[in-house]
Amino acid sequence: MSDHELKELLKEYGYKFTEQRNAVLSMLFEHMDGHLSTEEIYEAVKKTYPEIGISTVYRTLLLLVRIGLVSKLDLDDGFNRYELVKQNEDHRHHHLICNQCGMIQEVQEDLLNALEEQILLKNKFLVNDHRVKFYGLCENCRSRN
Amino acid sequence: MSDHELKELLKEYGYKFTEQRNAVLSMLFEHMDGHLSTEEIYEAVKKTYPEIGISTVYRTLLLLVRIGLVSKLDLDDGFNRYELVKQNEDHRHHHLICNQCGMIQEVQEDLLNALEEQILLKNKFLVNDHRVKFYGLCENCRSRN
DNA sequence: ATTCATGCAAATCGTTTGCAACCCA
DNA sequence: TGGGTTGCAAACGATTTGCATGAAT
Numbered sequence: 001m002s003d004h005e006l007k008e009l010l011k012e013y014g015y016k017f018t019e020q021r022n023a024v025l026s027m028l029f030e031h032m033d034g035h036l037s038t039e040e041i042y043e044a045v046k047k048t049y050p051e052i053g054i055s056t057v058y059r060t061l062l063l064l065v066r067i068g069l070v071s072k073l074d075l076d077d078g079f080n081r082y083e084l085v086k087q088n089e090d091h092r093h094h095h096l097i098c099n100q101c102g103m104i105q106e107v108q109e110d111l112l113n114a115l116e117e118q119i120l121l122k123n124k125f126l127v128n129d130h131r132v133k134f135y136g137l138c139e140n141c142r143s144r145n
Numbered sequence: 146m147s148d149h150e151l152k153e154l155l156k157e158y159g160y161k162f163t164e165q166r167n168a169v170l171s172m173l174f175e176h177m178d179g180h181l182s183t184e185e186i187y188e189a190v191k192k193t194y195p196e197i198g199i200s201t202v203y204r205t206l207l208l209l210v211r212i213g214l215v216s217k218l219d220l221d222d223g224f225n226r227y228e229l230v231k232q233n234e235d236h237r238h239h240h241l242i243c244n245q246c247g248m249i250q251e252v253q254e255d256l257l258n259a260l261e262e263q264i265l266l267k268n269k270f271l272v273n274d275h276r277v278k279f280y281g282l283c284e285n286c287r288s289r290n
Numbered sequence: 291a292t293t294c295a296t297g298c299a300a301a302t303c304g305t306t307t308g309c310a311a312c313c314c315a
Numbered sequence: 316t317g318g319g320t321t322g323c324a325a326a327c328g329a330t331t332t333g334c335a336t337g338a339a340t
Binding site (some may be wrong): 014015016018019020047051052053054056059078 | 318319320321322323331
């Protein structure tokens with residue numbers, strides 16, 4: 001995402017473009033694969049923008065979630081974690097979490113349509129998003145045992 | 146669950162049976178349907194056991210999760226919430242969360258087997274548990290609009 | 291008798307907030 | 316210029332911990 005695109009998106013929501021916001025977002029693009037906590041994001045952004053305050057990072061992450069560029073992730077470790085929302089992603093992807101080594105892998109396939117249809121029929125509940133985490137053993141840990 | 150059953154289970158894990166632990170668990174049985182925060186559990190337990198301290202409630206909930214009687218729930222509201230694990234529940238049930246009124250409903254059907262099989266084939270990841278939350282509109286809110 | 295559990299208060303720690311200085315539009 | 320934004324430090328709030336007392340085995 002270019003500076004200009006970010007600027008336009010911010011303007012749509014009535015926010016201003018700043019170097020800090022740009023620095024946080026750029027850093028997230030450099031760690032596409034990561035599921036970073038606020039502290040980790042703060043430490044990484046400081047490398048290119050040493051004056052940034054941690055409250056700015058907190059505020060920026062809330063803002064990026066609000067404008068739909070980032071989503072919050074909960075891995076039950078007491079930290080809020082964040083990841084970029086990929087383009088063309090309508091539903092959130094799923095996460096595989098290895099109970100042994102902690103590895104996190106993503107599953108882009110959705111495959112919940114049948115379940116969501118059944119929920120509509122039986123519970124009269126109309127699903128429009130979901131959060132799915134699978135816990136188990138990754139390939140490495142399985143072969144190690 | 147009887148006092149005796151709890152006592153036995155605690156002994157298996159090397160823990161002692163106490164009135165406080167019993168009071169917290171009994172209280173959860175009286176609110177089978179609830180998804181209570183630690184503070185709410187503390188307030189409710191105080192009605193039958195006024196001397197209990199909140200740190201005992203925190204410690205007891207961790208213990209009940211550890212011995213498999215209770216599971217932690219994350220509803221993104223800044224509180225840890227807890228619910229009893231139902232008998233014969235191998236996988237966790239799913240939660241429906243209404244974006245409009247906040248209602249929480251449970252879905253006992255699993256229906257993730259096909260997806261978990263595909264994950265085993267494509268990601269070589271062996272799933273043994275999952276956490277699934279669906280966000281959307283409940284029946285009441287849908288008819289209100 | 292020994293070991294573990296409790297209750298209280300203090301400490302911890304991630305996160306939020308008040309505010310003066312600052313910067314984008 | 317004017318209002319959103321920042322960085323700092325202080326406040327907050329849920330949770331954890333140290334410790335002396337108390338209860339369970």
